[in-house]
Structure formats: structure tokens, C-alpha cells
Amino acid sequence: MVEADIVVVGAGSAGCALAAHLSADPGLRVLVLEAGRRNRLGITRLPAALLRTIGNPRYDWAYQSEPDPTRGGQAELWPRGKTLGGSSAINGMIYVRGAAADYDAWEAMGCTGWGWRDVLPAFRRLETADAPDATHRGGAGPQRVSALRWRHRLAADFIESGVACGIPRSADLNGPQHEGIGWNQGSIREGRRHSAYDAFLAPVLGRPNLTVLDDVLVERLRFDGRRGTGLAARRGGAALEVVARRGVVLTAGAINTPQLLMLSGIGEAAALRRLGIAPVLDCPEVGRNLMEHPGLYVQAEMAAPTANRETTPLRAAYHLARWLVRHDGPVSVPTAQALAFFRSTPEAAEPDLQFHIFPYGSTIGRGGKRVIPRRNLATILMNANFPRSRGWLELRSADPVAPIAIHPRLLEHEDDVAVLLHGLDWVRRMAGTGPFGAGLHSLIGVPAAAAGRGADLAYLREATRPFYHPAGTCRMGADAAAVVAPDLAVQGMEGLWVADVSVFPRHIAGNTNATALMIGERGAELIAAALRPGAARPVETVLEAT
Numbered sequence: 001m002v003e004a005d006i007v008v009v010g011a012g013s014a015g016c017a018l019a020a021h022l023s024a025d026p027g028l029r030v031l032v033l034e035a036g037r038r039n040r041l042g043i044t045r046l047p048a049a050l051l052r053t054i055g056n057p058r059y060d061w062a063y064q065s066e067p068d069p070t071r072g073g074q075a076e077l078w079p080r081g082k083t084l085g086g087s088s089a090i091n092g093m094i095y096v097r098g099a100a101a102d103y104d105a106w107e108a109m110g111c112t113g114w115g116w117r118d119v120l121p122a123f124r125r126l127e128t129a130d131a132p133d134a135t136h137r138g139g140a141g142p143q144r145v146s147a148l149r150w151r152h153r154l155a156a157d158f159i160e161s162g163v164a165c166g167i168p169r170s171a172d173l174n175g176p177q178h179e180g181i182g183w184n185q186g187s188i189r190e191g192r193r194h195s196a197y198d199a200f201l202a203p204v205l206g207r208p209n210l211t212v213l214d215d216v217l218v219e220r221l222r223f224d225g226r227r228g229t230g231l232a233a234r235r236g237g238a239a240l241e242v243v244a245r246r247g248v249v250l251t252a253g254a255i256n257t258p259q260l261l262m263l264s265g266i267g268e269a270a271a272l273r274r275l276g277i278a279p280v281l282d283c284p285e286v287g288r289n290l291m292e293h294p295g296l297y298v299q300a301e302m303a304a305p306t307a308n309r310e311t312t313p314l315r316a317a318y319h320l321a322r323w324l325v326r327h328d329g330p331v332s333v334p335t336a337q338a339l340a341f342f343r344s345t346p347e348a349a350e351p352d353l354q355f356h357i358f359p360y361g362s363t364i365g366r367g368g369k370r371v372i373p374r375r376n377l378a379t380i381l382m383n384a385n386f387p388r389s390r391g392w393l394e395l396r397s398a399d400p401v402a403p404i405a406i407h408p409r410l411l412e413h414e415d416d417v418a419v420l421l422h423g424l425d426w427v428r429r430m431a432g433t434g435p436f437g438a439g440l441h442s443l444i445g446v447p448a449a450a451a452g453r454g455a456d457l458a459y460l461r462e463a464t465r466p467f468y469h470p471a472g473t474c475r476m477g478a479d480a481a482a483v484v485a486p487d488l489a490v491q492g493m494e495g496l497w498v499a500d501v502s503v504f505p506r507h508i509a510g511n512t513n514a515t516a517l518m519i520g521e522r523g524a525e526l527i528a529a530a531l532r533p534g535a536a537r538p539v540e541t542v543l544e545a546t
């Protein structure tokens with residue numbers, strides 16, 4: 001048996017930030033449990049190595065979704081990091097916080113304390129940016145956020161074409177001007193991936209009140225009535241009982257956090273009973289509201305050499321050596337070189353579309369493996385920022401090892417289809433404008449505009465994919481149906497919090513890692529406040545308040 005004051009389940013983006021902050025109080029014993037293994041983190045630090053880790057069960061839960069009837073029955077890989085650092089150890093390292101309006105929208109939805117003015121200090125506190133300032137960017141936080149050390153010409157061309165199409169230029173997409181087109185920044189330190197584990201936990205492992213255990217699969221939570229008192233886990237083949245003297249924080253991510261709640265009896269009571277799980281709390285929204293950025297990965301055949309040409313054995317060896325010595329070059333950078341946040345139409349109330357440009361393209365080779373062919377390919381990623389479609393998660397069995405069923409429904413809502421159709425027009429517009437357009441041979445698979453809306457729709461239904469940003473499955477809100485209250489406490493329970501991307505009440509205009517870190521940082525503040533003497537939050541008060 002192991003004991004701690006606070007037990008944190010999952011050493012991913014949010015979990016690492018949260019545990020580092022909470023354990024800064026030497027009076028609080030913090031235990032972090034992570035299902036993935038500590039070993040083999042070396043390869044994850046090479047930014048270009050993500051092609052080797054995504055889908056690899058050593059680092060990735062590698063979920064397979066259920067067929068999606070809104071996309072012709074498409075089923076696909078849903079990667080989720082399974083190692084110290086969680087998804088931040090296998091992600092594309094794109095660092096973007098989203099728009100101020102995204103968080104003000106959270107606040108307007110009842111999430112008091114999550115407006116931009118509340119979350120900006122947390123964003124600033126957690127980062128060390130290349131160019132800190134007094135208003136928007138931090139200069140002393142654990143997470144390094146760096147400019148690209150290697151830039152491809154075609155990304156510069158893409159930016160110019162975007163400007164020529166009417167997208168404003170942004171000097172810093174994490175600065176005051178989020179709407180616009182500009183260079184991407186990376187969760188990268190001196191050319192190496194800077195995962196949440198590297199940034200937040202590794203530097204404080206020496207704290208006597210902090211313990212991090214890897215290879216621990218948490219199977220279910222233990223309760224005394226409605227109070228979280230610990231959990232049952234498995235380390236290697238052995239059972240492990242953990243006592244949480246003051247509470248448990250779930251930071252297991254948008255798929256595993258709701259799974260763990262359901263396995264522990266918190267979910268839709270009737271569905272749990274059918275699986276032989278005794279309900280502790282009837283909370284039907286657990287696992288619901290699954291939102292994901294839907295979008296297209298459009299491959300572009302370019303006239304001039306793209307980064308695909310840098311992957312010959314000789315060039316790859318050179319770039320690896322260059323990275324080892326100088327920590328720069330094509331293997332030192334995140335996937336995307338430039339990003340844009342822009343409006344699908346002039347009438348759109350906010351930037352509802354995002355572009356990414358990758359200076360390389362990949363195809364699926366023999367055995368279903370992703371390969372980088374020796375062709376001049378680039379990839380334009382276009383996605384909708386605020387999907388209205390909702391999927392859900394469904395527990396298949398009471399066995400904690402059985403993967404949960406993921407029902408994506410990416411194109412359920414007509415508004416999402418309409419936004420993506422405009423996005424497709426934008427892809428064609430970029431392909432016909434400015435220096436990027438001049439250097440482009442063809443957009444592979446994209447129907448010609450002349451083929452009409454029917455052809456576009458058929459293409460969208462066939463080609464739309466998830467962008468690896470699932471969120472919202474333990475929705476935060478002030479209403480009775482919300483899974484967690486704005487202080488991240490699970491409603492109707494005591495000593496139990498959720499602090500990861502599951503709590504999103506609405507999606508954001510941006511990739512989700514920075515926001516996950518912010519939720520960890522802000523969550524730690526809220527939980528520390530709840531743990532202060534006199535701050536007890538009786539269950540009855542919570543229920544009355546909703």
C-alpha cells in the first residue's frame with residue numbers, strides 16, 4: 001500500500017504541470033501515477049521522431065475509433081500519449097494558446113474564473129518564451145516555447161499567400177494578435193522536444209514530498225460514501241492499493257479520465273449497471289460531449305524540393321549529426337512551420353478556421369505504415385475550430401484494460417460541414433495565390449471547384465479526419481448536468497477533481513497542449529485553495545449551487 005495527501009492520475013500535459021505546482025508546498029505529499037513507462041524517453045526528444053512514436057504501443061494508447069457514419073463509416077487511429085509527459089511526449093509540438101475570446105466564451109458559459117483575464121497569468125507563468133514581455137508572454141516558467149530553428153521557404157511563401165488572400169499577418173500568434181497568419185512556435189528547448197515531463201516534473205523530482213511512479217495502471221477509484229479516498233491500481237502484474245488522504249486528481253486525458261470515472265461508478269447509472277458496475281453517482285454526461293477538431297490533410301505536389309528531399313539516407317544522417325552537434329536543422333522543428341487563424345466568411349463572428357503548413361508530405365506505404373516518399377510534397381492542414389458536432393465514449397466492459405469505444409461523429413452537425421466547405425474554398429484560394437500558388441503543381445485528391453458542391457461534399461465526407469484534439473468528455477460548467485464545477489471538483493463528490501482537456505466546455509481556436517498545461521497550472525491553484533484550512537466544500541453546498 002502507498003499513501004499520499006494528493007494522488008494525481010496521469011503524468012501527461014496537465015498532470016505534470018499540476019503536480020509540479022502542488023508539490024511546491026512541502027507540507028503536501030503528492031504522488032503521481034502514470035500508466036506508461038519511464039524508459040525510452042530518449043527517442044521522444046528528437047522532434048522528427050514522432051513518426052516512430054505515434055501508433056507505437058510503447059508510447060501510445062493507440063486507440064481505434066468506431067466507424068463514423070457521418071464520414072462513410074471511416075474508423076481510424078486516435079493516438080494518446082502513454083509515457084511520462086503523456087501526449088506532450090508524442091505530439092506535433094505546435095505551441096498555441098488559443099484566442100482570448102475562447103476563454104471569455106468559457107466564462108460566459110458559466111465557468112467563472114476561466115475568462116482570459118484569469119487564465120492569461122497562468123499561461124504567462126508556465127512558459128519561458130523567446131521574447132517575454134510584460135503583458136502577454138512569460139519569461140520564467142518551466143515550459144520552453146521556441147521559435148523554429150529551421151524554416152522552409154515554402155512556409156514563408158504560404159504566409160505571403162495568406163496575406164495576399166486577406167489574412168492579417170501576425171508577428172506572434174501567442175501575442176496580442178491571435179487572428180492572423182504567422183510562424184509557428186514549438187514546445188521545444190534547444191532543438192529538443194520539451195515535453196511536460198521534461199519541463200515540469202523532471203526538474204523537481206528531488207522534492208522529498210513528490211513521488212512519481214511509472215508503469216502503474218489505475219483501475220478504479222475508491223470511495224467512502226461520496227468521498228474519494230484512494231484507488232486500486234496494477235504495477236507490472238501486482239495489485240497496488242493507494243490511499244489518498246486529501247483527494248484524487250484525474251489528469252488521465254479526454255479518453256481515459258471519463259473511462260476511469262465510469263469504471264469507478266460515476267457515469268450514467270443504468271449503463272453502468274448493465275456492465276455490472278455499482279453506480280456511485282448518476283452523472284450521464286461523463287464520456288459525452290466528445291468534441292474534436294475536424295479537418296483535412298491536403299497533400300500538395302510542389303515544383304521545388306520540399307523537406308521530403310531531406311530524407312534520403314545520406315541527408316538524414318547529415319541532419320541527425322547536425323542536430324546532435326548544433327541542435328538545429330529539419331529534425332529539430334515541430335511538424336507545422338506556419339499557422340493561420342482566420343474567418344471562413346467575412347460574416348463569421350470569430351476565426352473559425354485554422355491552417356497549418358507542413359513542408360513535407362507523407363503517404364501510407366506497405367503494411368499501413370506512414371512513409372515520406374521522394375516527391376516534392378507539402379501538407380496543408382485545414383480544420384474547423386469550434387465544432388458543433390458531438391461524439392461520445394462508451395464503456396464496453398468493467399475490465400479496466402479493455403479500451404473504451406470512441407464514437408467520433410465528426411460531421412454530424414451541418415454547421416461544421418458548412419464551415420469546412422468554406423475551408424476547402426480557402427485551400428483552393430491559397431493554392432492559386434501568391435508565391436505558394438506559383439510553386440504548386442497540384443492539390444492531390446481535391447476536386448476542382450468546377451466539379452460543384454456535390455463533389456466537395458463527397459470529398460469532405462471521405463477525407464475529413466480528427467486532428468488529435470479530443471476534449472470535453474467531463475464538461476465543466478455551473479449547471480447541474482456538468483461533470484465538474486468551475487473549481488474542477490467533480491459535482492456531487494468530495495476529494496475528487498478532474499484537471500485535463502476533458503473539462504473543455506467548448507473547443508478552442510488552437511492546438512490543445514498549451515491549454516492542457518494551463519488547466520494543470522490553474523487547476524493546481526484551485527485545488528491548493530480548496531485544501532486550505534476552512535475551505536471545505538460540502539457535497540450539499542455543491543448540489544444546492546447547481
Ligand SMILES: Cc1cc2nc3c(=O)[nH]c(=O)nc-3n(C[C@H](O)[C@H](O)[C@H](O)COP(=O)(O)OP(=O)(O)OC[C@H]3O[C@@H](n4cnc5c(N)ncnc54)[C@H](O)[C@@H]3O)c2cc1C
Binds near residue numbers: 009010252257
Ligand atoms: C499525436 C498527437 C499530436 C498532437 N499534436 C499537438 C500539437 O502539435 N500541439 C498541441 O498543442 N497539441 C497537440 N496534440 C494534443 C495535445 O498534446 C493534448 O491535447 C494534450 O497533451 C492533452 O493533455 P492531457 O493532460 O489532457 O492528457 P495527456 O497528455 O494525454 O495525459 C494523460 C496521461 O494519463 C495517463 N493515463 C491514462 N490513463 C491512465 C490510467 N488509468 N492510469 C495511469 N495513467 C493513466 C496517460 O498514459 C497519459 O500519460 C497532439 C496529440 C497527439 C496525440
